[in-house]
Amino acid sequence: MSIVIGVIVLGAAGGALFELIADSRYATRQGDAREQPIPFSHMHHVGSMGIDCRYCHTSVDNSDWAVIPPTKTCMNCHSQIWVGSSTLEPVRESYRTNQSIKWTKVYDLPDYVYFNHSIHVKKGVGCETCHGRIDQQALTWQEPSLQMRWCLDCHRNPAPNLRPADKITTMGYVPSEPQEVLGARLMKENHVQKLDTCWTCHR
């Protein structure tokens, strides 16, 4: 008898441990900078040179995907700049041989979740809100947990996270008026809905 109770109690403890592990930054891989075939740095390209996200992630405002830029995009500059750099040899080789660079994916939702960039960008959610200060990351890491709870927290109350259309790609954004006022106005102007039905994201 005592063994049965013991197993139940410990089973519950296991369940709690499961929760702890699933929520841990270890399981969600938050803050874990990924090794990449080329040490591409957003800190250099965005932070110090001020290149807009959309120069490289061209389709972010009109499709589901932001996409990783093709090698040609790098060559726009690196055909002239740092042409002797051995760090950049894989880029030049990819351009010569037409073989893709194999970037390691950082943000990866499960396949049963539907996500769409353009709707977020159009309704006023900035890159920074979901991806953090990319301009301060030498190697890219995942900033939020990407758990369902994280999506829902915003979907149920988007107003605190909205910004004007011309500030979408700004890093280190500070609202120029109180966020309560701005958020409420943008909710109206952009006709922002509160989408928390299951089929918004599972379809």
Place this chain on the structure above:
Amino acid sequence: MKISPIAASALAVLSFAALGCSRLDMQDQPKYRPQRPSQFFADGRSERQPVEGTIARGTLDEDTAFYQGKDAAGKDIEAFPIAVDKKVIERGQQRYDIYCAPCHGRIGNGLGMIVRRGFKQPPSYHIDRLRQAPVGHFYDVITNGYGAMLNYSAQVEPRDRWAIVAYIRALQYAENANINDLPQEARSRIPAAGTAPSKAQQSEPIAPNDTDFSNFPAVPATPSGVPGAAGAGAAPSNQPERK
């Protein structure tokens, strides 16, 4: 066989905990999403190139003026193939700041941030030759590149290329504008030459110092002030708007 209570409970804890670590089948389904690699195709990509000569619906580029910036004789066109209004110029400004300003600078003087890091310096848009150049030439440079500058056809779609050209025309116009070109109420807002740029202007992210605001108008040039934008040839286009 007898399992000790301690081993049994340890097993129970671990088996529940293990659930937290496993990636289940639904997580990684056997399907392709954009840019996902493929073991099936020799080049390792899941995306396929269209067969050469393929024309997607709605992209038959018969309209050489719109798609190539050339007239029937193959010469650069002088007038915009789209109607240019304030909205187009604002779109052009946004796209210009993303794709061109890193090298050409926000005001088109050719002193963008990448140039300061060693890229070949492009000519200023405000030199006489480029002020006289037909709009078709600018479109052609974006589409096919020019010397050290590679093309931007994959990054900027045709309608946006025209918007950028319209904005470059506005920049050229603004650079040479006279105070009398401005509406009365805007004149008083022009900072006197030599005045320091405002805080907002200083905090612009791209090339903060390449901008000489002293001869830059405080209000955007009016569409009617853009050479080639008004009058004959600026017929409204029936090209599809981007969704």
